[in-house]
Amino acid sequence: MMLVLTRKPGEKILIGDDIVITVLDVRGDSIRIGVDAPRGVRIQRDEVLRAVIEANLSASRGGSLSEDEDAEAQLKAALGLVRPSAAPAAAPTAPPDALPDC
Secondary structure: OOOOOOOOOOOEEEEOOOEEEEEEEEEOOEEEEEEEOOOOOOOOOHHHHHHHHHHHHHHOOOOOHHHHHHHHHHHHHHOOOOOOOOOOOOOOOOOHHHOOOO
16 A cells, blocks of 8 residues: 655655655656655665666576575565565474484
């Protein structure tokens, strides 16, 4: 679901308590925006991230299909299309002295 807002130059959008998006200028079919966020918040342009990941995928094409699928899953997670899955929990193992004699 996407929230769609109409803003004019100088108007702001607040995200949480510490991210501010400001519309700086509107010219034809493009806008200039400013993003004020804490240093720890990663801000990336979608097309740049996609190009880097696609280049990495192309470079890994010599690998196995599972590696390509893993790279594609990482791309989707990086773009926010899916949430990264948690690593499966390891099966519990009994200590060697607890195993029954056969």
